[in-house]
Amino acid sequence: MNRPARLNGILPYQQIKALIEHQAIRSEVPFEDRQIQPASLDLRLGRKAYRLISSFLPELSEITSRLNVLDFYQSDLVMYEMDLTGGAILEKGHVYLVPLLESLKLPKDLRAKANPKSTTGRLDVFTRVVTDLTAGFDEIRPGYHGPLYLEVVPRSFAIKVRTGDSLNQIRFVRGQPAVSDAALRKLHNAEPLLYHNRPAAKPVSSRDLRTDRGLFLRIDLKGADRGDDTIIGYRAKKNSHVIDLSKIGYYAALDFWEPIRRHRQDSLLLEPEEFYILASKERIRVPPGYAAEMMAYEAACGELRTHYAGFFDPGFGYGRGELRGTQVVLEVRPHDVPFLIHDGQTFFKVVYDRMLEFPTQVYGSVLGSSYQRQGLTLSKHFKS
Structure with a gap:
């Protein structure tokens, strides 16, 4: 390779x-x-x-x-x-x-x-x-x-x-490793970069691929389509115990998080300075010759932060070619005023960069990668 x-x-x-x-x-x-x-x-x-x-x-x-x-x-x-x-x-x-x-x-x-x-x-x-x-x-x-x-x-x-x-x-x-929109589209035609989460394993068509110095992705507020019982996110509780970062799979999620269930209008009102875990509508792939980084959709609006962590390693959602994308988990904090979002709303974008050469190890191989097959997933400190 x-x-x-x-x-x-x-x-x-x-x-x-x-x-x-x-x-x-x-x-x-x-x-x-x-x-x-x-x-x-x-x-x-x-x-x-x-x-x-x-x-x-x-x-x-x-x-x-x-x-x-x-x-x-x-x-x-x-x-x-x-x-x-x-x-x-x-x-x-x-x-x-x-x-x-x-x-x-x-x-x-x-x-x-x-x-x-x-x-x-x-x-x-x-x-x-x-x-x-x-x-x-x-x-x-x-x-x-x-x-x-x-x-x-x-x-x-x-x-x-x-x-x-x-x-x-x-x-x-x-140097300047960013992949142009034209190159992204060419790459997507050869190695699909975005898949629909539902129906699973279906690539986003070229005509539906939206680019502007990166790929735009949307927010998922429908979840698994199991009606009003479907959990589509989590909100952090205000008063919780200390989390010891050395304890993996140790804590009960409900002690720290309030599940958010699907709303009939497929919308969600985000409260100022509350912290939410949500997920993307699409699954992304990062082929081995590329790395990616998540960016805010519109930083100038100043209304909300859509993520804290942003790096995607080569092989994320791709493995060695056998995977058909992985959902993106979003760490969301609104600022100043309440902010209403809707299912399928454009929420963030992913910028792709070229690698200097193919890595000898890719994400999800032998490196103990935690989130290769994630859906809506809390951190690894919580029990599954």
């Missing part, structure tokens, strides 16, 4: 391993095999967390100069320091900054971008990578040399984390 490497693209599994071997990606402790994904690297929490007064961007000074103060009472940013080595609870609604175990020494032609992991987003944990002397989050400039920090804000649930836990991931990018 190997193909000649491109000049522009996302670095695959084997090239991420090469970056580690050549010390372009460094760590205070040895890397773990589980960290390296088909088109990304999982980053790990370090030994300390700092409870901050507010979020910030270190455009004018290095981050260490803001953290290394003798008396936190004199700091304009840090309230206190926490030890993560034995586990610590991050309270909801508070801002934390965690130095990560990994650091970078990128070549001048390589940049990076970060995103929360799917599990992180589904727990309504807001994360952003911060680097020294930068005016933005999650975008890491070409040739960056320095440490990485993660801003963490639990929104719905308090969480227990430890040194070594992974809440986010990073992609390495050379």
Whole structure:
């Protein structure tokens, strides 16, 4: 499956391993095999967390100069320091900054971008990578040399984390890898990128494929068509216990989530600053030569956030060609005013990027991928 490497693209599994071997990606402790994904690297929490007064961007000074103060009472940013080595609870609604175990020494032609992991987003944990002397989050400039920090804000649930836990991931990018709309349509004709969820296994026709610097997808508020009993989403409860991120398949969903059942009008009124888990109308596929990223349909409207986690690895919904797409799970939070949505409404889009070369491992192979065959699925911490 190997193909000649491109000049522009996302670095695959084997090239991420090469970056580690050549010390372009460094760590205070040895890397773990589980960290390296088909088109990304999982980053790990370090030994300390700092409870901050507010979020910030270190455009004018290095981050260490803001953290290394003798008396936190004199700091304009840090309230206190926490030890993560034995586990610590991050309270909801508070801002934390965690130095990560990994650091970078990128070549001048390589940049990076970060995103929360799917599990992180589904727990309504807001994360952003911060680097020294930068005016933005999650975008890491070409040739960056320095440490990485993660801003963490639990929104719905308090969480227990430890040194070594992974809440986010990073992609390495050379040049401009975005696939044009014309190329997307050509690819869809050869290897369907979108399938209807119902009826299953039916590709979206070329004439119904909607593109504008990416593929548009819609929201599903009908579910499995079993009448008013059908669960079409979940809303986070306001008062719940701590979620320990080390406990997989442990928690009862109803202790933390309120099921949302199908409405007769196939619509849903989203309340401001509530957190919802919903699903897409279509199933998507990401062939091995591509990676994808979810984008808000219309960020300018400012009414709602449609997702936290956005990366799709090569092989998502595709495997080695045998799968006919996977539903997209959406992490939705409206802002400011109530927002009414309808079944089949355009809700977000997926942008496809070219890989520099085919990854030697694809999503859903031997990497312990959790969501390859998902429908409407909560995070892996909840019992099935």
